[in-house]
Amino acid sequence: MKRLTNLLGVVLLLMALPSHAALQVFACEPEWASLTKELAGDKVSVFSATTAHQDVHRIQARPSLIAQVRNADLLVCSGSELEVGWLPLLLRRAANSNVQPNKPGYFMAAEQVERLDKHTSVDRSMGDVHAAGNPHIHLDPKLIAIVAEALTKRLINLDPDNSAYYQQRSEDFLSRWQQAITQWQRQAAPLKGVPVVVHHKDWRYLLNWLKMTTIASLEPKPGMPPNANHLARLSKQMQQAPATMILRAGYQDARPSQWLSDRTNIPAIVLPYTVGGNDNATDLFSLYDNTLHRLLSALQ
Amino acid sequence: MNPAISMTLQGQYAGYKQDPAAYELPGFMLGGEAGLNEEGFGLGHGELVMSSNIDDRFFGKLTLAIADHEGTTETELEEAFIETVGLDYGLTIKAGRFFSDIGYLNNQHNHAWDFIDAPLIYRGLFGNQLIDDGLQLRWLAPTDLYLQLGAEFARGERFPSGGAGDDGKGTTMLFAELGGDVSDSHSWQLGLSHWSSDVIGRESGGHAHGSGATETPSFSGDSEINAIDMVWKWAPKGNYRQQNLTLQFEYFQRKENGDIELVGSNPLETTSYDGEQNGWYTQAVYQFMPRWQVGLRYDQLDSDNLGSDAAILGEAGLDNEGLTPKRSSLMLEHNHSEFSLVRLQYNRDESYENSDNQFYLQYVMSIGAHGAHQF
Numbered sequence: 001m002k003r004l005t006n007l008l009g010v011v012l013l014l015m016a017l018p019s020h021a022a023l024q025v026f027a028c029e030p031e032w033a034s035l036t037k038e039l040a041g042d043k044v045s046v047f048s049a050t051t052a053h054q055d056v057h058r059i060q061a062r063p064s065l066i067a068q069v070r071n072a073d074l075l076v077c078s079g080s081e082l083e084v085g086w087l088p089l090l091l092r093r094a095a096n097s098n099v100q101p102n103k104p105g106y107f108m109a110a111e112q113v114e115r116l117d118k119h120t121s122v123d124r125s126m127g128d129v130h131a132a133g134n135p136h137i138h139l140d141p142k143l144i145a146i147v148a149e150a151l152t153k154r155l156i157n158l159d160p161d162n163s164a165y166y167q168q169r170s171e172d173f174l175s176r177w178q179q180a181i182t183q184w185q186r187q188a189a190p191l192k193g194v195p196v197v198v199h200h201k202d203w204r205y206l207l208n209w210l211k212m213t214t215i216a217s218l219e220p221k222p223g224m225p226p227n228a229n230h231l232a233r234l235s236k237q238m239q240q241a242p243a244t245m246i247l248r249a250g251y252q253d254a255r256p257s258q259w260l261s262d263r264t265n266i267p268a269i270v271l272p273y274t275v276g277g278n279d280n281a282t283d284l285f286s287l288y289d290n291t292l293h294r295l296l297s298a299l300q
Numbered sequence: 301m302n303p304a305i306s307m308t309l310q311g312q313y314a315g316y317k318q319d320p321a322a323y324e325l326p327g328f329m330l331g332g333e334a335g336l337n338e339e340g341f342g343l344g345h346g347e348l349v350m351s352s353n354i355d356d357r358f359f360g361k362l363t364l365a366i367a368d369h370e371g372t373t374e375t376e377l378e379e380a381f382i383e384t385v386g387l388d389y390g391l392t393i394k395a396g397r398f399f400s401d402i403g404y405l406n407n408q409h410n411h412a413w414d415f416i417d418a419p420l421i422y423r424g425l426f427g428n429q430l431i432d433d434g435l436q437l438r439w440l441a442p443t444d445l446y447l448q449l450g451a452e453f454a455r456g457e458r459f460p461s462g463g464a465g466d467d468g469k470g471t472t473m474l475f476a477e478l479g480g481d482v483s484d485s486h487s488w489q490l491g492l493s494h495w496s497s498d499v500i501g502r503e504s505g506g507h508a509h510g511s512g513a514t515e516t517p518s519f520s521g522d523s524e525i526n527a528i529d530m531v532w533k534w535a536p537k538g539n540y541r542q543q544n545l546t547l548q549f550e551y552f553q554r555k556e557n558g559d560i561e562l563v564g565s566n567p568l569e570t571t572s573y574d575g576e577q578n579g580w581y582t583q584a585v586y587q588f589m590p591r592w593q594v595g596l597r598y599d600q601l602d603s604d605n606l607g608s609d610a611a612i613l614g615e616a617g618l619d620n621e622g623l624t625p626k627r628s629s630l631m632l633e634h635n636h637s638e639f640s641l642v643r644l645q646y647n648r649d650e651s652y653e654n655s656d657n658q659f660y661l662q663y664v665m666s667i668g669a670h671g672a673h674q675f
Contacts, residue, residue, distance in 0.1 A: 050538075051484060051537065051538065053484070053537035053538065053539055054484075054537065054538050054539045054540075055539055055540070055541040057541075058539075058540045058541045058673070059540070059673065060487075060533075060540065060673040060674065060675045061672060061673060061674060061675055062481070062487045062489075062533075062675040063446030063477070063478075063479025063480055063487070063488075063489050063675060064444070064446060064479065064480050064481045064487065066440065066446055067440070067441075067443060067444055067445065067446040067447075067479075067480075070390055070440050070442060071442055081670075084670045085638075085670055085671070085672065085673040086672065086673045088672065089672040089673070089674065091385070091386070092359060092383065092385060094386075094440065095384075095387050095389070095390045095391055095392045095438075095440055096386055096388065096390075097386035097387070097388050099386075100356065100385060100386040102356070103386075124637070124639060124667075127637075128637075128638075223637070223638075224637065225590045225591060251537075251539050251541070253542060253590070
C-alpha cells in the first residue's frame with residue numbers, strides 16, 4: 001500500500017510539473033529563442049529546438065522535442081515550410097492544443113512579413129524550393145522589427161497579466177534595435193553592389209537588405225550538395241566575372257567554398273548565420289555586429 | 301496542399317543462389333508477406349497516401365498499397381485511421397487500421413526502412429509487419445524526459461492473429477517508450493511492448509499432397525509477444541546533413557499455447573502445441589558523406605516448439621530442424637535528394653538448411669507532399 005502511495009505521489013508530481021509561472025516557449029530556431037528572451041525577459045522559459053550548427057531542413061522529430069512541445073504554451077518558428085519535415089509531426093505527437101495551427105500559441109515569424117521569392121508553381125526538379133517564399137527572414141533587421149511587434153502582441157494575448165511588462169520591454173528593444181539598424185546601415189555602405197557567391201539561398205534577406213549582388217550559388221539547385229561539374233563551371237565563371245567573396249554558414253560543408261576559394265583567390269567567409277553561430281554572436285545584436293564585421297573585413 | 305497527397309514508387313532486381321520458392325524459416329509458422337521478393341526484375345508495392353487534418357480536433361490518413369501478385373494487380377487498404385490532434389493532458393486516441401506501435405520498425409512504412417527486407421524476426425512473427433484494426437490510446441508524460449505509455453485494442457483477424465477472437469476484441473498491445481538527448485550530438489529511444497491475442501484458426505501457407513488435396517496448418521490458442529527495442533542516433537553537433545550514424549537493436553520473444561490442425565486432412569489431423577520463438581537483429585547505418593549511406597545488419601532466430609504430434613508440427617513449419625536461422629546483410633544507398641534513393645544490398649542468408657546469397661538493386665522514390673522525418 002505504501003508503495004502504491006509513493007507511486008501515486010510520483011505521478012501527481014509529474015502531473016504538476018508543467019504548471020510553472022513562466023510561459024513555456026518552444027522556439028524552432030535560435031534567432032527566435034533570442035528574440036523571445038529580448039521581449040519577454042524572465043516571464044518566459046525558452047527552449048530552442050535547434051542550434052546554429054544544424055541544418056534546420058534536416059531535423060528529426062526526436063523524442064526530446066516531442067516532450068518539449070507537449071509542455072509548450074507558445075511555439076515561435078520560422079514557418080514558410082522551413083520546418084515542414086518535422087514540426088507537423090511534433091504537433092501531432094505532442095497532444096497539446098495550445099500550439100496547434102491557428103491557436104494563439106502558434107506563431108510563425110515568416111508569416112508576419114512579406115517574403116521574397118514566392119512561387120506560384122513549384123516542381124521538385126527545382127530543388128528544395130519553398131512555394132510560400134524564402135523562409136530565412138531573420139537576416140533582414142527590418143523584418144526582425146516587424147516580427148518583434150507581432151510577437152509582443154502575441155505574448156500579451158497569451159499572458160495579459162504581464163502586458164505592461166511586455167510593452168515596456170518591446171519598446172526598449174525596438175528603440176535599441178532601430179538605433180542599431182541606423183548604425184549598421186552606415187557601416188555597411190561599402191558593401192552595396194558587392195558581388196558574392198553563396199553556398200545556399202539562406203543569405204537572401206541579408207544580401208537584399210545590404211543591396212549586395214548574388215551572382216552564383218555553390219549548390220546547383222537549392223538543397224542539392226555542390227558537385228564537381230558545377231564547381232568547375234563556377235571557377236570558370238569567376239575568371240570572367242569574379243565575386244568579391246564566397247559566403248557560407250558554419251553548419252554547411254567547408255570544402256566546396258574552400259575549393260573555389262583556392263582556385264580563384266576569392267576569400268571564403270564563414271558567417272554566424274544565427275545566434276550561437278560563433279563565439280561572438282551571442283544575441284541578435286552581436287549576430288549582426290559580427291556578420292557585418294566579417295563582411296567588411298573581406299573587402300579589405 | 302490540402303489534403304496532402306503523396307505516392308511512393310518502388311522496384312527492384314533480385315538475384316538468388318537458391319530457389320526463392322523453397323524459402324522457409326524452420327520453427328516459425330509463416331504467413332502474411334513473409335516470402336522473398338520474386339527473382340529478377342520486379343515491382344515493389346506502390347503506395348498512394350492521403351492525409352489531412354479533418355478539423356481542429358482530428359487528423360486522418362489513408363494508405364493504399366498497390367502490388368502485383370502472380371500477374372494480377374491487387375489494391376490493399378494498408379492504413380485507414382483517424383487520430384486526435386491536441387486533445388491535451390498528453391492524450392491521443394487513434395482509431396481504424398494502422399501499423400501497431402510494437403517494436404521500433406513496425407510503425408514505419410517499409411519504404412522508410414534502411415534495408416529492402418524486414419528483419420527475420422519481423423518476417424517470422426508478423427509476416428513482415430503487424431497491422432490490425434482497432435483503437436490506440438497514448439499518454440505522453442509532462443516531463444522533459446520523453447515518456448509515452450500506450451495501449452492498443454484490436455480486432456485480431458489478420459496474421460499473426462486470426463479469427464477475430466473474443467468477439468473481435470481479443471488482441472491487445474501495451475507499450476512504453478522512453479527517450480531523450482544525451483547532448484546535441486546523441487539521441488536515444490528505448491521501447492518495451494507486450495502483445496497478446498486470442499487466436500482462432502490462424503492459417504499459414506498450405507501445401508499440396510500428391511492427391512491434389514490441400515492441407516493448411518491452422519493454429520488456435522493463446523499467443524503472447526514481449527519485445528524490447530533500442531535506437532541510438534549520432535550526428536556531429538546534431539547536424540544530420542553531413543554525417544550521421546544510427547544504431548538499432550530489437551528483440552522479440554513469442555510464447556504460444558493451443559492446438560494445430562491440418563485443415564483439409566481426412567480424417568482431421570491435430571496436435572497440441574506449446575511453442576516459444578525468439579529472435580533479434582541489430583543494425584548500424586552510417587551516412588559517411590551527404591547522399592551516401594552504408595549499413596550492416598545481423599539477424600538471428602531461435603525456437604523451441606513442443607506438441608503431441610511432431611509430424612504435424614513439422615507440416616506447420618514449427619520443427620526447427622535443429623537450426624537457428626541467421627542472416628548477415630550489407631547495403632549501400634545513394635540519395636540523390638530527400639525524395640529518391642537507389643540501394644544495393646547483399647544478404648548472406650542462412651534461414652534454412654540451404655544457405656543463400658541474395659543480391660538486390662532497389663529504387664524508392666516519392667512524389668508529392670513532404671514526408672515526415674520520423675526519429
